[in-house]
Amino acid sequence: xxxxxxxxxxxxxxxxxxxxxxxxxxxxxxxxxxxxxxxxxxxxxxxxxxxxxxxxxxxxxxxxxxxxxxxxxxxxxxxxxxxxxxxxxxxxxxxxxxxxxxxxxxxxxxxxxxxxxxxxxxxxxxxxxxxxxxxxxxxxxxxxxxxxxxxxxxxxxxxxxxxxxxxxxxxxxxxxxxxxxxxxxxxxxxxxxxxxxxxxxxxxxxxxxxxxxxxxxxxxxxxxxxxxxxxxxxxxxxxxxxxxxxxxxxxxxxxxxxxxxxxxxxxxxxxxxxxxxxxxxxxxxxxxxxxxxxxxxxxxxxxxxxxxxxxxxxxxxxxxxxxxxxxxxxxxxxxxxxxxxxxxxxxxxxxxxxxxxxxxxxxxxxxxxxxxxxxxxxxxxxxxxxxxxxxxxxxxxxxxxxxxxxxxxxxxxxxxxxxxxxxxxxxxxxxxxxxxxxxxxxxxxxxxxxxxxxxxxxxxxxxxxxxxxxxxxxxxxxxxxxxxxxxxxxxxxxxxxxxxxxxxxxxxxxxxxxxxxxxxxx
Amino acid sequence: xxxxxxxxxxxxxxxxxxxxxxxxxxxxxxxxxxxxxxxxxxxxxxxxxxxxxxxxxxxxxxxxxxxxxxxxxxxxxxxxxxxxxxxxxxxxxxxxxxxxxxxxxxxxxxxxxxxxxxxxxxxxxxxxxxxxxxxxxxxxxxxxxxxxxxxxxxxxxxxxxxxxxxxxxxxxxxxxxxxxxxxxxxxxxxxxxxxxxxxxxxxxxxxxxxxxxxxxxxxxxxxxxxxxxxxxxxxxxxxxxxxxxxx
Numbered sequence: 001x002x003x004x005x006x007x008x009x010x011x012x013x014x015x016x017x018x019x020x021x022x023x024x025x026x027x028x029x030x031x032x033x034x035x036x037x038x039x040x041x042x043x044x045x046x047x048x049x050x051x052x053x054x055x056x057x058x059x060x061x062x063x064x065x066x067x068x069x070x071x072x073x074x075x076x077x078x079x080x081x082x083x084x085x086x087x088x089x090x091x092x093x094x095x096x097x098x099x100x101x102x103x104x105x106x107x108x109x110x111x112x113x114x115x116x117x118x119x120x121x122x123x124x125x126x127x128x129x130x131x132x133x134x135x136x137x138x139x140x141x142x143x144x145x146x147x148x149x150x151x152x153x154x155x156x157x158x159x160x161x162x163x164x165x166x167x168x169x170x171x172x173x174x175x176x177x178x179x180x181x182x183x184x185x186x187x188x189x190x191x192x193x194x195x196x197x198x199x200x201x202x203x204x205x206x207x208x209x210x211x212x213x214x215x216x217x218x219x220x221x222x223x224x225x226x227x228x229x230x231x232x233x234x235x236x237x238x239x240x241x242x243x244x245x246x247x248x249x250x251x252x253x254x255x256x257x258x259x260x261x262x263x264x265x266x267x268x269x270x271x272x273x274x275x276x277x278x279x280x281x282x283x284x285x286x287x288x289x290x291x292x293x294x295x296x297x298x299x300x301x302x303x304x305x306x307x308x309x310x311x312x313x314x315x316x317x318x319x320x321x322x323x324x325x326x327x328x329x330x331x332x333x334x335x336x337x338x339x340x341x342x343x344x345x346x347x348x349x350x351x352x353x354x355x356x357x358x359x360x361x362x363x364x365x366x367x368x369x370x371x372x373x374x375x376x377x378x379x380x381x382x383x384x385x386x387x388x389x390x391x392x393x394x395x396x397x398x399x400x401x402x403x404x405x406x407x408x409x410x411x412x413x414x415x416x417x418x419x420x421x422x423x424x425x426x427x428x429x430x431x432x433x434x435x436x437x438x439x440x441x442x443x444x445x446x447x448x449x450x451x452x453x454x455x456x457x458x459x460x461x462x463x464x465x466x467x468x469x470x471x472x473x474x475x476x477x478x479x480x481x482x483x484x485x486x487x488x489x490x491x492x493x494x495x496x497x498x499x500x501x502x503x504x505x506x507x508x509x510x511x512x513x514x515x516x517x518x519x520x521x522x
Numbered sequence: 523x524x525x526x527x528x529x530x531x532x533x534x535x536x537x538x539x540x541x542x543x544x545x546x547x548x549x550x551x552x553x554x555x556x557x558x559x560x561x562x563x564x565x566x567x568x569x570x571x572x573x574x575x576x577x578x579x580x581x582x583x584x585x586x587x588x589x590x591x592x593x594x595x596x597x598x599x600x601x602x603x604x605x606x607x608x609x610x611x612x613x614x615x616x617x618x619x620x621x622x623x624x625x626x627x628x629x630x631x632x633x634x635x636x637x638x639x640x641x642x643x644x645x646x647x648x649x650x651x652x653x654x655x656x657x658x659x660x661x662x663x664x665x666x667x668x669x670x671x672x673x674x675x676x677x678x679x680x681x682x683x684x685x686x687x688x689x690x691x692x693x694x695x696x697x698x699x700x701x702x703x704x705x706x707x708x709x710x711x712x713x714x715x716x717x718x719x720x721x722x723x724x725x726x727x728x729x730x731x732x733x734x735x736x737x738x739x740x741x742x743x744x745x746x747x748x749x750x751x752x753x754x755x756x757x758x759x760x761x762x763x764x765x766x767x768x769x
Contacts, residue, residue: 155578157573518578520580520684521684522684522690522691
């Protein structure tokens with residue numbers, strides 16, 4: 001008799017645990033929100049009230065819009081409860097030459113006409129001839145102009161989760177956990193246990209049989225999801241899956257994080273993440289409603305914590321005197337496999353990379369969505385699910401690592417060993433070296449990214465490559481057809497730029513309006 | 523526009539041409555209405571919902587044209603329709619919230635002293651020779667009263683429709699007789715299929731809250747869009763004929 005997977009036990013009540021619970025529960029709930037008798041899955045989440053959460057990840061991808069919508073969360077409530085603000089991509093400052101004026105954008109709006117038109121090659125030819133050519137992102141997308149003016153990506157009349165320009169969020173991780181937890185418990189029927197896991201008991205097959213807790217007795221489950229954070233209690237400690245270190249590729253291993261209050265209540269909220277390269281790493285700067293989240297991630301083998309603190313203080317300015325940064329150790333890397341037996345890791349328990357492209361939350365969303373999408377299934381077929389999950393997840397980690405490394409190898413900074421070592425060919429994955437070779441003759445396109453588990457669209461590679469001054473040989477390019485299509489696309493972008501920079505509201509003004517009036521669902 | 527509080531003493535000499543009030547609608551494709559008007563409005567216009575550009579909140583309107591600033595009922599001198607909405611008929615009068623009389627929420631009758639309706643040749647005045655309110659002013663006060671009293675039921679209707687998931691965006695995808703395509707966006711109506719699928723309890727609630735009549739008015743009124751298309755086609759034909767004879 002086949003044993004259908006009915007009960008899922010999640011260990012850990014941080015962002016990963018509650019997001020996973022919400023995503024899977026929303027996929028398998030019946031109409032009234034409760035799993036019907038004999039159908040669906042029952043989800044139990046156990047969290048300790050003695051272990052804190054890391055609570056840093058504050059940048060999302062646009063995927064979070066769909067994730068929250070599917071969970072039945074109101075975007076208005078999300079703005080009211082989580083200190084939420086809009087994120088329209090990232091501005092990378094001082095990454096190329098290190099000059100104060102050096103910056104480029106990785107916006108979320110795709111290049112005009114992408115992917116059927118290749119504006120990248122046309123821009124490359126034009127910019128080779130003209131000194132005054134606009135930056136790549138400015139030439140092909142209107143979002144940089146919107147960001148530079150501090151505007152929001154939508155209007156108060158835009159429905160929830162719909163935008164004029166593509167957008168993601170900045171959020172307060174601590175408040176977000178509480179918000180999602182309440183939704184999971186009250187609306188999605190997730191069973192919540194506050195207790196400590198005292199022992200993980202395995203069966204003869206090596207699977208996890210049950211958890212022993214200090215007050216709540218034993219917790220059973222067909223599938224156990226490890227969301228225990230860096231500790232990796234189930235997958236790492238119990239199942240013995242080793243950690244694969246990536247610090248030979250990505251050197252960052254420390255973070256100094258701090259919360260910086262605004263000068264005034266109505267100070268503008270920057271509508272994108274700002275990442276400013278430093279001597280031995282980079283500083284993230286994320287504007288929420290009531291404060292900024294700022295942090296310096298650096299390589300401890302290239303500098304000392306004291307020197308890094310000095311750089312962070314110089315970035316923050318006079319305000320730093322009242323602030324006490326928190327130091328977080330980062331181990332760049334991931335588990336060798338992500339699903340073993342009846343245990344799968346989601347979030348930090350599966351691995352972590354520096355937050356350069358906000359990959360932490362999106363990986364949680366994708367992993368949980370994949371687990372949810374694999375059900376219904378039986379325990380007997382779990383090894384097939386595990387194999388698929390591992391292949392896809394490994395692929396995703398590899399692509400993220402490649403994409404993060406791309407930012408470093410294109411830098412021309414010479415001001416420290418950190419930047420020079422980052423360009424050492426021995427530190428660059430072969431997959432990335434191969435791609436770079438191909439892109440010397442043609443722009444990144446969908447032909448380079450053929451998996452349905454792709455992380456970054458080819459457009460993202462274009463924004464980073466050409467934003468960082470990568471030069472492509474264009475003399476072998478075929479002329480573009482149909483004639484005029486390229487010029488029309490550039491012109492369309494210019495008129496969109498005029499239209500939206502005139503129409504879109506100031507970022508804080510819109511956020512205040514959302515809090516006051518709410519967004520409509522339709 | 524410059525609103526001042528109406529004073530029966532100070533403004534007793536004002537002469538008002540109430541017909542000119544309709545000119546204010548000449549370039550409005552959306553005119554706000556309240557729930558008590560739905561039944562009458564439905565005989566002339568499509569009743570639609572649209573969001574305020576300031577707050578994003580829904581309000582009810584009659585649709586007068588197929589693009590912004592177009593009013594197909596405006597003949598050049600008047601609105602050629604059997605029902606003129608209260609918001610037009612109230613002429614140059616408005617309700618302001620007063621500071622003068624103490625309480626911040628007090629409603630104050632105001633007049634737009636820059637309105638084109640104020641004209642020495644006007645037939646109407648606000649007070650009779652004996653100093654009492656004129657019949658005209660009493661009508662205006664009744665209109666303003668109905669508009670004020672209508673705010674709460676109208677937003678309650680909208681909120682109920684939203685909570686029952688009954689509002690849906692409508693995109694008018696029109697091809698005019700001369701082949702010109704026309705798209706009208708940003709308008710919402712009642713989704714008839716969802717309305718019909720409501721459960722017994724919800725229907726009973728709508729009945730008890732007296733919301734059935736306005737909802738049916740909205741549903742029936744959507745057919746008036748054909749009338750707008752007809753008026754627009756006539757207008758286009760007229761301007762074509764005008765151009766052709768000019769040649």
